[in-house]
Amino acid sequence: MPSPLTHDDPRAIGPYRPVARLGTGGMGTVYLARTAGGRTVALKTMHARIASDPAFRTRFRLETDAARVVGERYGAGVVAADVRAETPWLATEYVLGPPLDEAVELCGPLPEATVRALGAALCGALGQLHASDVVHRDLKPSNVLVTAYGPKVIDFGIARAAGDEHLTRVGVAVGTPAFMSPEQAAGQEHSAAGDVFALAGLLVFAAAGHPPFGHGQAADLLYRVQYAEPDLTGVPDALVPVLAQCLDKNPFRRPTTGRLAAQLHDGTGEFADHLPDALLADIGHRATEVWQFTPRRLPAPADAPDTAATAAPARWTRRRLLFTGAG
DSSP states (O other), X not given: OOBOBOTTSOSOBTTBEEEEEEEEOSSEEEEEEEOTTOOEEEEEEEOTTTTTOHHHHHHHHHHHHHXXXXXXXXXXXXXXXXXXXXXXXXXXXXXXXOBHXXXXXXXXXXXXXXXXXXXXXXXXXXHHHHHTTEEOSOOXXXXXXXXXXXXXXXXOTTOEETTOOTTSOTTOOOXXXXXXXXXXXXXXXXXXXXXXXXXXXXXXXXXXXXXXXXXXXXHHHHHHHHXXXXXXXXXXXXXXXXXXXXXXXXXXXXXXXXXXXXXXXXXXXXXXXXXXXXXXXXXXXXXXHHHHOOOOBOOOOTTSOOHHHHHSOTTSXXXXXHHHTTO
């Protein structure tokens, strides 16, 4: 959910005005932002401390390219981007729907019909990526947004071309341990079949309320992903053999996204028809909440350096900054 801006968050990024924070991570911060005309977007920026690193800039560019590949049907549509800016940024549509982990927290384990429709739609998203030789590599509940029209896959920060090892080192596991493929956990090549493994883990979470290899320290999770059998407790009986095949340790025995989609759902009905009432109500609430949010900026801590003053345009006086810094 949106949170207030901090005192040192930028007042403008390209043509966009940040109005709230949506989240922050190792690569950058995501803002709820608006244009002068009122269009609302999710605006991802790179942290200034890494913006001068060519490797991080390349990764940000590839993330932008992958978001364009998946498109607005299966992802947050790209509105604009400037990967060459001093602080690179990417503006996408603001998706009106909760992340899957929040949906499960709200509703509990989702009905089988919901899981099947969700899985089939995500097969379409991954199939579109794989057709362009791109693998996501970090498919997990927080990276799937559930809307009334279908799920949208986001956060392509570690996506890359299949077979490309330039941005990672062989022998180093990159991703989220609870939803990694065994080959990814071992630091080996993560192919399209690895995304299928992660998708199955995500669907186990949606259907049963827990990831297939449990919780715990990263090292324990990486071991269980590679050597333990998945815990399918709570998964509907009809889904168990389908998901178990996707969670096979051998990537060559996993189904393709096209085959998996056919096993999950016949494509009939609107996606919203398969969603629980509580989830539909939450989606509707978010659609109105985004316009009710009042922009707020937290004041600088008393002992913080006056970073706003040093970053401000020369025409702004220090006195004016002191009176507007908490606005």
